[in-house]
Amino acid sequence: MTSYALRRLGSAALLLLLVASVVFVLVHLLPGDATLDDPRLPAAQRAAIRHAFGLDRSLAAQYLAWVENLLLRFDWGTSFTYRRSVLAVLGDALPASALLALAALPLQYALGLLLGVAAARRAGGATDHLLRVASLTLYSLPVYWLGIVGILLFAVHWPLFPAGQMHAPGAASLGAAAHFADLGRHLALPALVLALANAGGIGRLVRNSLLEQLDQEYVRAARARGLAEPRVLWRHALPNALPALLQTFGTELPALLAGALTVEVVFSWPGMGRLAYGALLQRDYPVVLGWTCCNALLVLLGGLLADLLHHATDPRLRARQELRRA
Numbered sequence: 001m002t003s004y005a006l007r008r009l010g011s012a013a014l015l016l017l018l019v020a021s022v023v024f025v026l027v028h029l030l031p032g033d034a035t036l037d038d039p040r041l042p043a044a045q046r047a048a049i050r051h052a053f054g055l056d057r058s059l060a061a062q063y064l065a066w067v068e069n070l071l072l073r074f075d076w077g078t079s080f081t082y083r084r085s086v087l088a089v090l091g092d093a094l095p096a097s098a099l100l101a102l103a104a105l106p107l108q109y110a111l112g113l114l115l116g117v118a119a120a121r122r123a124g125g126a127t128d129h130l131l132r133v134a135s136l137t138l139y140s141l142p143v144y145w146l147g148i149v150g151i152l153l154f155a156v157h158w159p160l161f162p163a164g165q166m167h168a169p170g171a172a173s174l175g176a177a178a179h180f181a182d183l184g185r186h187l188a189l190p191a192l193v194l195a196l197a198n199a200g201g202i203g204r205l206v207r208n209s210l211l212e213q214l215d216q217e218y219v220r221a222a223r224a225r226g227l228a229e230p231r232v233l234w235r236h237a238l239p240n241a242l243p244a245l246l247q248t249f250g251t252e253l254p255a256l257l258a259g260a261l262t263v264e265v266v267f268s269w270p271g272m273g274r275l276a277y278g279a280l281l282q283r284d285y286p287v288v289l290g291w292t293c294c295n296a297l298l299v300l301l302g303g304l305l306a307d308l309l310h311h312a313t314d315p316r317l318r319a320r321q322e323l324r325r326a
Contacts, residue, residue, distance in 0.1 A: 012300035016293065017067075023292045024066065027285050028059055053080060066289070076293070077286030081279065086290035090272060096166060097264070097271030100194065101256035103187055107195035108202060108252070109245075115199065116206020121233060123211055131203070138200030143193070147266035150193045161189040164268035190267040194260060198252070205248065209241035216240075252302075 050056045054065060069075040076086040119131040155163035162168065162185060171182045213219065214237050222232045261273030268274070272291055279287035 012304060016296050016300055019296045020070075020289065020293050021063070021067075024063055024285075024289060025059070027280075027283075027288050028062070030283065053078075070293075076290040079279075079287050080284045081282050081287070086286045089275065089287060090290050090294060093270065093272045093275045096269060097260055097273060099187065100191060100260055100263070100269060100271060103191035104194040104198070104256055104260075105252065107191060108198045108256075111195060111199035112202025113206055113245075115203030116210060117233065117238070119203065119207040120210035120214065121229075123207075123214075128207075132207070135200040135203040135207075138196055139198075139204070140200075141197070143197045143262040144266055146197055147190070147193045147263055150189055151266070154189055162186050164266075166270055190263050190269055193267075194256065194263045197263075198256070202245070202248065202252075206241065206245060209244040210237055213237040213241045 047056070054062055057065075066077065069077065076090075078084065079086055079089050082089050115131055115135055119128045119135070122128045151163050154160045164186075166183065166186050167179075168182050168186070171179055174182060210233070214233075216237075219232060219237055222236050223229075227236075260269075260271060261277060263269065264271045264273035265277050272294070276288060276291035278284075279291070
């Protein structure tokens with residue numbers, strides 16, 4: 001297991017460097033100027049800004065300097081917009097993104113589990129087809145469309161939740177309980193939208209895993225003993241179908257952090273996604289590269305965690321490893 005994890009970490013590091021290199025070239029090829037090419041600025045001042053950030057050098061020289069700082073000093077550069085370290089800028093936005101992702105994660109698993117179990121219980125019937133269509137529709141709909149519809153329904157037509165932001169104006173002066181309640185009201189709608197966007201895929205996975213387990217001999221034996229169908233489903237089939245679901249956990253949280261960009265922009269949520277969107281518009285290359293590297297690292301580590309969970313929960317893989325050792 002240790003050697004396998006080390007091999008995966010090595011390949012993940014190389015893949016991370018490759019992804020960062022491709023993004024480095026792409027963002028520098030975008031039209032526009034990172035120094036905000038304002039004609040009102042004197043040419044000498046624009047040249048001084050470009051020289052200060054090293055933008056007057058060739059692309060190859062900028063890339064080599066960036067890789068050297070990243071690998072040897074773990075320095076992701078300085079934001080052109082905020083004039084601060086990229087790590088500090090991303091660190092300020094990370095708690096908001098993490099809060100949104102952690103709120104959406106249990107919601108999407110709960111919704112996906114309910115959809116999958118309900119469809120598997122009525123496999124082949126009208127309810128199964130309806131739930132499969134609903135799951136596929138949720139999986140296919142653009143997240144920004146779900147966000148806009150959520151705002152129109154639950155913030156405009158039925159004003160149950162705020163339309164955006166993380167806090168109401170003046171929330172800082174509220175007491176602890178009122179401040180927490182205000183945060184919960186602002187968090188509920190974007191977390192629900194983000195969860196709905198991912199619940200469809202989890203529901204389809206749960207349904208397929210359950211149907212595979214329901215066709216096994218131990219399930220037939222449980223039914224032959226006269227056990228009620230709900231007990232067969234929840235106590236026997238579902239626990240054996242969960243390892244396939246657990247394997248997705250390692251990738252879902254990084255994917256939520258990466259995929260929350262659209263939700264954060266739609267709901268003006270002050271997280272890393274909204275920060276990266278603004279940095280892209282302003283050609284703030286270091287922030288865009290830092291955000292990309294951070295998300296790529298999370299996805300790679302999440303994939304490694306998913307593989308380790310697969311090894312830990314699948315007895316067939318452990319048996320193969322023991323046979324190889326023998």
